[in-house]
Amino acid sequence: MSTMARGAVLRAFNEPLTLEAAPVPEPEPGALVASVDLGGVCGTDVHLFHGNLPIPTPVILGHEAVGRVEKLGPGVTADFNGEPLREGDAIAWASNIPCGRCYWCVVEKERTLCENRKVYGINQRFDEGPRLSGGWAEFIYLQPGSAVFKLPAGISPEQAIALGCAGPTAVHGVLEIVGIGVGETVVVQGSGPVGLAAAMYAQLAGAARTIIVGGPASRLDLARSIGVGDVHIDIFATPDPEERRRQVLAATPRGRGADVVLECAGVPSAVPEGFELVRRNGRYLVLGQYTDRGATPINPHVITRKQLKVYGSWAFAEAHYARYVDTLPQLAARFDLGRLVTRYPLEEANRALADMASGSVMKAVLAP
Numbered sequence: 001m002s003t004m005a006r007g008a009v010l011r012a013f014n015e016p017l018t019l020e021a022a023p024v025p026e027p028e029p030g031a032l033v034a035s036v037d038l039g040g041v042c043g044t045d046v047h048l049f050h051g052n053l054p055i056p057t058p059v060i061l062g063h064e065a066v067g068r069v070e071k072l073g074p075g076v077t078a079d080f081n082g083e084p085l086r087e088g089d090a091i092a093w094a095s096n097i098p099c100g101r102c103y104w105c106v107v108e109k110e111r112t113l114c115e116n117r118k119v120y121g122i123n124q125r126f127d128e129g130p131r132l133s134g135g136w137a138e139f140i141y142l143q144p145g146s147a148v149f150k151l152p153a154g155i156s157p158e159q160a161i162a163l164g165c166a167g168p169t170a171v172h173g174v175l176e177i178v179g180i181g182v183g184e185t186v187v188v189q190g191s192g193p194v195g196l197a198a199a200m201y202a203q204l205a206g207a208a209r210t211i212i213v214g215g216p217a218s219r220l221d222l223a224r225s226i227g228v229g230d231v232h233i234d235i236f237a238t239p240d241p242e243e244r245r246r247q248v249l250a251a252t253p254r255g256r257g258a259d260v261v262l263e264c265a266g267v268p269s270a271v272p273e274g275f276e277l278v279r280r281n282g283r284y285l286v287l288g289q290y291t292d293r294g295a296t297p298i299n300p301h302v303i304t305r306k307q308l309k310v311y312g313s314w315a316f317a318e319a320h321y322a323r324y325v326d327t328l329p330q331l332a333a334r335f336d337l338g339r340l341v342t343r344y345p346l347e348e349a350n351r352a353l354a355d356m357a358s359g360s361v362m363k364a365v366l367a368p
């Protein structure tokens with residue numbers, strides 16, 4: 001194992017990331033060191049870079065990554081599922097470690113709401129502890145308590161990283177919180193990684209028709225070309241929300257609206273627009289509002305009159321990541337996941353971040 005490893009470090013918000021080296025630690029009992037094959041760049045990273053969320057600096061960014069076991073710490077013999085783990089195995093890991101002791105973890109049993117979560121690439125400092133605690137680095141130190149998974153046979157690192165954190169996020173929101181029934185009509189607002197992951201899981205779960213309302217056209221074309229979504233409505237080609245509503249309703253059974261609408265746009269005004277796309281007694285999930293982009297006027301009468309079920313879903317925990325890994329073979333068999341990915345060397349982390357910010361690529365991935 002090399003003794004030093006480089007990572008892309010955020011020292012100050014809105015300042016270019018710098019490549020810096022730190023020693024690769026010997027793993028303590030329960031921990032392991034992984035070499036990183038690919039580290040995903042997420043929309044959240046763009047917000048972190050701009051200082052939109054309160055995180056400590058300096059920090060190696062990268063909460064999405066896949067890699068290989070470099071060195072197992074004492075006592076580590078198996079992955080989260082009990083599969084034997086050996087050096088060289090291809091692995092992925094959940095980005096967060098809930099504390100397992102707080103009210104939210106124990107009483108509510110909602111580990112996504114844990115207030116003491118450690119999150120790789122977000123709240124683990126570069127200037128203390130094991131230092132190599134982000135995915136945009138040659139090596140990462142996976143602390144005791146990390147949920148580590150061997151990749152299923154036949155799944156490449158590129159396929160495993162293609163959806164990034166949007167994959168397990170969609171498992172939580174779409175499969176667990178709102179649930180999709182066989183034959184349902186689903187509208188997905190948004191065509192970024194969260195939107196595409198949500199649409200893929202709706203399709204896997206048996207939706208009869210999945211309607212994606214998003215843009216720009218290049219993203220919808222990519223979705224269409226790999227079989228994600230059945231109907232694609234471009235918000236730039238159809239800027240009038242009233243016209244969009246007519247098109248969506250026309251694509252639903254008897255024009256009555258979708259059974260389920262999944263908000264994955266991250267734009268506050270998508271929510272009142274989405275309420276108009278759900279049928280009476282339907283379900284609406286707010287999945288995309290990960291940063292606070294302000295308020296939006298909502299007419300609560302619509303919720304009462306339609307008897308809407310409105311849900312929220314925050315990120316994911318180990319259980320959702322486990323289900324994500326288990327469903328990767330199904331996703332990969334049905335959708336060409338690799339087409340979503342654009343690779344960059346670690347040295348070009350700033351360009352990858354800029355390209356994600358501008359939306360010019362669907363999924364930027366660093367290859368350290």
Ligand SMILES: [Zn+2]
Binds near residue numbers: 042045063064165
């Ligand atoms: Zn993310």
Ligand SMILES: [Zn+2]
Binds near residue numbers: 102
């Ligand atoms: Zn907790």
